[in-house]
Amino acid sequence: MLSKSQARTFFLGGTGVFAAIFLALTVDSMKRIPALTHADQLTESVVRGKRLWEANNCMGCHTLFGEGAYYAPELTQVVERRGKPWIRLFLKDPEKMFPGERRMVNYRFTDAQTEDVIAFLDWCGHVNLQGFPPKPPLRDLLRPAAVTASGTAASQPELFRTICIACHSVGGVGGVVGPALDEVYRRKTRDEMLVWIADPQKLKPGTPMPVIEMTDAQRAEIVDYLLDLAGRTPPPANGRPTPKTPAEVYE
Ligand code: HEC
Ligand code: HEC
Missing domain, CATH: 1.10.760.10 (Cytochrome c-like domain)
Structure with missing residues (x-):
């Protein structure tokens, strides 16, 4: 049994020690903020x-x-x-x-x-948010093709991988606003593709495809890539390749 004065000393001492620890940890957290947020940048x-x-x-x-x-x-x-x-x-x-x-x-x-x-x-x-935002469980499915580790994305010209894929798919990966481009080489010649990508409205007034600023060299690189798709294993005959199932994505 503690006497009254012992209990008081115990209470005051304990409170003091833990308040000091709490303060030290707070100061330590504050000191880390510049590093965690990369304040130098x-x-x-x-x-x-x-x-x-x-x-x-x-x-x-x-x-x-x-x-x-x-x-x-x-x-x-x-x-x-x-x-x-x-x-x-x-x-x-x-x-x-x-x-x-x-x-x-x-x-x-x-x-x-x-x-x-x-x-x-x-x-x-x-900023180092220690894990925020959490990755959704199906993140590989939801990720834009831009960052999928698949070989498909790796072989794409940068502009194609970052912009075109938001609306078009290749190999079943990408957006669905525009048609899949796996077999566009069957529908358009090299010149038609160059003209189309430079100014879609000119060929088809009112089309939702936007004019995307790029250099002639970038346009040629993208068209070469689309034509090269002819040398790949063709997608299923129904035109639009079957989207990947979660099981395939996790393989
Ligand atoms: C905002 C969405 C969007 C973006 C971004 C986009 N497109 Fe399109 N694209 C479309 C739509 C929609 C069509 C169908 C046009 C139509 O028939 O009216 C289309 C059609 C095409 C076609 C013709 C397809 C066919 O079947 O004949 C090609 C080629 C094409 N886009 C290439 C590109 C390239 C290359 C890029 C990137 C530089 C790109 N698109 C970016 C929406 C987009
Ligand atoms: C009135 C509501 C509203 C305000 C205000 C707003 N946004 Fe948005 N934003 C949206 C919606 C909705 C989307 C989803 C795309 C769409 O439907 O247009 C979006 C999408 C985006 C995206 C793309 C996100 C993605 O993952 O695709 C960016 C980047 C963005 N907003 C930046 C901004 C910035 C910067 C501001 C302030 C200058 C801003 N937004 C203000 C409604 C808003």
Whole structure:
């Protein structure tokens, strides 16, 4: 049995020791923040991007680090997920990337502002959040082809892998806004493809496919890639290759 004074000493001593431990841990956590957030990479562009993010109330619809509204996608790792070229095109005209079902405002950012917003989102994507956001269980299925480790994606020109694949699929991987491109070489000649990709509206007014800025060399590289698909194992005869089942993806 403790006497009254022993109990008091025990209480005060214990409280003191644990308060000190708690304070030390708090100071330690605070000290780690610059390293965890890579504070040294906070460039002026990142800071301007953050101001644009606040001034335009992006959090009214989006979450960042899990904070914000749940109307629109979580943006913490959007740069890793979508790639800069895609985000650049999307911010310039959100409707282009989701024809007919656009819900995001066009902020009419200047090119410099767009780069600032992307720099900010990129910085956010590199903050060490100790596992947030959690990877969804079917992440390999949901990932854009841009980051799948499959050989298909690896052989694609960069612009194709980051932008075209948002709407088109090859080998069953990619978007479904436009037709699968596995056998486009049967439907279009090299020249037709070059003209189509440069200005789809010219060939088919009103088509949802956007004009995507690129150099002639990039366009030629993409068309060569699409023509090269002729040398591959053909997809199933029904035209659209069968999407992968979860079992196949996890193989
Ligand atoms: C009124 C609601 C709203 C606001 C405000 C808003 N967004 Fe969006 N955003 C959306 C929706 C909805 C989508 C999903 C695509 C679509 O349907 O257009 C989206 C998609 C995105 C994407 C692509 C995400 C992905 O994973 O594909 C980015 C990047 C983005 N928004 C950035 C921003 C930035 C930066 C701001 C502020 C300048 C902003 N958004 C403000 C509604 C909003
Ligand atoms: C926002 C969605 C979207 C993006 C991004 C997109 N496309 Fe398309 N694309 C379409 C749609 C939709 C069609 C079908 C056009 C139609 O018939 O009106 C199409 C058609 C095509 C065709 C003709 C297909 C055929 O069967 O004849 C080719 C080739 C093509 N796209 C290549 C590309 C390339 C290369 C890129 C990237 C540089 C790209 N597309 C990016 C939506 C898109």
